[in-house]
Every structure is written in structure tokens, then in C-alpha cells.
Amino acid sequence: MMYVRRVERRLARLGGKLFGVAPLARKLVSDAVSAVDDFMTARLGEEFNERLARVPKNLMSSGVDPFGMDPEWTKYALASAAFLHRHYFRTEVRGQEHVPAGRALLIANHSGQVPIDGALIGASLFMDVEPPRFMRAMVEKWSQTLPFVSIFFSRVGQVVGVPENAKRLLERDEVLLVFPEGARGISKTFDQRYRLADFGLGFMRLAIETGTPIVPVSVIGGEEQYVNVKNVETLARLFRMPAFPLIPQLLVPGGVLPLPTKYRITFGEPMFFGGDSDDDDSVMEEKVELVRATIQAMVNRGLRERKSVFFG
């Protein structure tokens, strides 16, 4: 017991010393935060703050929601996404009136090697949709084992990808984004661009079980940001990655940045599905195919109307 006390006391003293450095660190952090705040207002306009005040939040007394989402963190993540959205990719958003005010499942095509499409859909839900919404999405469970990443995802509203979490979010009337193509979708090679891979069935069971409208979303512009020549399967297996894309532009200085393509995000009319969420896969597949075909048609139409990958 004596030893324990002594160690405790020593730890307390160490804590006290750390506390001594804290005021300086705190000042640095608060300076940095206010600089970011100013930049945000200058770049994104007062509109950003005004929208932040209006977004439905559903918080507990500790200032976070039950999944650990903290608006104080989310606002910075959103600001950087909104900056890319407005100034880098100059996203053109259509059909924002189709997003319902209550619960909704956004089903989108996935592309671009890195999930910038997800961030931009999140930004447009906040910047362009009425009322503004915080988008929720699901992340791989191994992300929870990574320090800092796990806190960041949880604070900006990304939850662990298990069906129970998705169900609970929808029951709380949140907007949930799902890419049913999964990893197969994001790492498409350039010759396969805008050809939707097979969809998983989970989202349809979820929509039926919770009575949630499905909003089909098409994203155009992602496939050209990184041109993937080939997926090298042996290397992917070696590094235990879902895919190992060969991207020539990474060899060019500055090529790490995605090409500034113009994104076009279109929200389609909500689709409602009934029936039994425990139906056979074959029954589900038919319904899922309907959603997939709708999104593919939206993508095809968008591609026909598009005059330039980078402008207009």
C-alpha cells in the first residue's frame, strides 16, 4: 500500500509539472484555433457559421451525441471539406431538394481511390441542403485500433460499421451515407470508370427494417482525380490492402494531390421499399438492382451532359 501511495504521489507530481507547461500549450492551441476560425469565416463566409447554428444536433449534456460526435470537432472537419467542395473541386450540386428532413439513407457510387466523394457529399449536405445536416457514415472496425484516428472518426460522427449502429442512427433520424460497392468501387481502374460494381444487400434490409427512404446519389468527377492504370493483386495481398492501385501521377511532383476535376453531385428522388427485411437474398437482389440501375442511369446522364472534366 505504501509503495502504491508513493507511486501515486510521484505520478501526481509529474502531472503537476506537465500542468505547468499547459498554459503555454493552451495559448498556442487557442491562437491556432482562432486563426482557423477567422480563415473559415473569410473563405466560406458567414453562411458557414449561420448553417452551423441551424443544423439539428441531438446532443447530450456532455456536449457529444451517444456515438461520441462533437460539433466542435465536426465543424473543422466540415470546414476543410467545404473548402475543397467550393474552391478546389467546385462541386455542382443538383436535386438537393430531394433529401428529406428526417431519416434518410444516401446510396452513392464510389470512386476515386481515396474517399473524397464521401467528404464532398458530407460538405454538400451541410452547405447546400435545407435544413443543413451532419452526415453520418460508417468506418472499418480496424480504424478503432488506431490511436487518434479512432478519436477523430468518433468525434466527427463516423461510426463503426456494424448493422446495429446503422439501425440506431436511422432511428435517431440521422442521414446515413452508404457506398454499397464497398472497396471494389473505390479502386476501379480507369477503363472501368463509372461502371458500378455489384452492390451489397445490407443497406436494403436496413432501409426496409427502419422504414427509411433511400436517396440515390450520383457522383461524377471522382474517377478522374487519380488515374488508376491497374490494380496489382499480388502487392495488395502482400500489404493486406483491399487493393493496390498503380497511379502514374504520383511520380510527378505535386501529383499526390488529386487532379482538380469538377465534381457533380446529384441527389435523386427518394425511393421507398416495403416488404419483409428478412426476405431471401433473391428478393433483396431485385430491389437492390433497382437502386443500382437508378444510380447508373443518373451517372450515365451526368456523363452525357458533362462537357469538360475540369471546367464548366
Place this chain on the structure above:
Amino acid sequence: MSDVGETEVFSVRGAASVPGTGTLLVTGACGRLGKGVIRTFHRERPVIGVDRRPFPDRPKDVEHARVDIRRKKLKDVFRSGNIEAVVHLGVMHDPRASAAEHHSWNVAGFQKLLEYVAQFKVPKLVVLSSANVYGPQPDNAQFLPEDAPLLGGARFSEIRDLIEVDMLTQGFFWKHPTTETVILRPVHILGQVRNAASNFLRLPTIPTLMGFDPMVQVIHESDVIGAIRCALAPKMRGIFNVAGKEPLPLSRIVRMLGKTSIPIPYTLGKALLKRLFALHLSSFPTPELDHIRYVCMVDDGLARKTLGYEPKLSVEETVLSVEAERFS
């Protein structure tokens, strides 16, 4: 006349005719929680406390049976009093006790208890399990339902006894439908109790894992007793998760206590804790680290709906209660 005769028979056997007022047997009576349970119920109904430890400050009307639950003497306790309900709190959590002692106390002792409950047809059994049986995992749903798998033992062998107790109770539930069996799985209990969670928050400086700040649920000991009261009500049976008012990030708890935290990288923290534990400088076994790394939260909707359980204390009151004892 026959009515009177029946009443006489009952009074001879010492049973109450009104359910919920008969004798209550509490195991682990001398633990902090056990004492709390006894103080809550001894004015309402006869209470027998079972514990091998002494119980010097026990209320006068409480009978204390100082027996080891593994011994035959326990049977005499069941035989002499007509017991209407058993509340089992006597799970040993001492991280220093040997695995064999742990197992024989927690599992063999509990099996004896179940045997007597069946033999003497005790109408009610309440077993205090824990939400730790689910175990903190990176792929846990944010709020686990009662039918989630009990994976707590995968990395933390000390939890296996508790899982076994939980499972034995589930088996008993089906084998003996005449006994109303209730399993309560509360989240981290805070208060005067001396468990890992409360002891952790009593540290003068709270070590955390760098880059991890999971959401946690806490419950005050008095709310656990409230849940036990709900479980003792007639007709209640089943497995129930029990949580406090609302979850919050671990860092908010540290802030509420007005303490400093030292973030330590996981690998370093693990190695350090292993050494400290081996040198008896810390009472926390290494697998406990997962509790400050991953979520292990429960959905207590069923307890609120079916049992009518409702936590009374706010999160802040619950958290601050761990420190109350230091100054009193």
C-alpha cells in the same frame, strides 16, 4: 376455519403471505455493495447476509451467516429460514487471488448456491453479472443488446469466471422455470465501492491511452440497488443490461473530477502496467487497458421498459461520488 389453519401453517414456516416481503438472502453481504443492499432492504423484509468476512457494523435486525458459500453450512442457512429471494453479489474480483481460488469460489461456490435455490424452491434469484462480460472490442456495436456474445474473456482471463457465472445462471433460468431468475449486467459501478473503475478514477493523476478516448457508461451503486429492487418485484425474469443516465467520453469524466490525465502510448502503457502489476505497485491487470481503449457500452432499453428501471443520479453526481469517501 380452514383459512385460519392455512395462515397458521405459513406463519410457522416463517413465510410472508404477501410476495416481496419474505426473507431475502444476500451473498457477498460484507462488500460495499452488499452492505448497501442490506441497508436498503432490512427495514422492509427479513434479511440474511452471507459472507465469510465479518460484518461488525451490521444493522441489528439483520442476520449474518458467516459461511463460505462453498461449504455445506450454507445449506443450513437455506434450511432454517424460509427464503423467498436470493441476491447473489458474491463474485470475487480480487486480481491478486490465484486463478484456482477465483474459480472455486466464483464457479464451484455459485453452483452450490444454485443447487440450494433449486432444492428449496426459492421463488426468486437475482444474479449481479456485469457489462464487462461483453468485453471492450474494436468492432463492438455502440450499444450492445443482451443477446450480444459474451467475448469479455477472450483477452481477459479473469473475466471468464464471471462469464461462467452468467452462463450457469442462464442454464438455471431454463432448467428451473419455477424460480424467477434475473441476471443484471450493470456497466462500471462507481461510488464507495472498491472496484477497478472506481479505484482508477481515485488515482490522483489519471493515466489515459494516447489517441484513445472511448465513450463510457457509468452507474452509481445506489442505482444498481434500484435495479435490484426492480428485479425483486414479482413476475420479473430475464437478462437485463443496466446503465446510468447517459454515456460520455472518458476525457469528460477526468475533467469533471478536476484531475490531470497523462496520455501514454498503448505499447508503452501496456509494458509499464505489466511491470507495475508484477511489482505489486498497481492493482490493475493489463487487459483492463482495453476498457480505456475500446467501447463496451450497453443498451439498457429493456431494463427501462420491462423492469421499470430508471437511474436517479446524474452522470456528474455518479462520477464525483468516487471521491466523496476520501474526505469523509
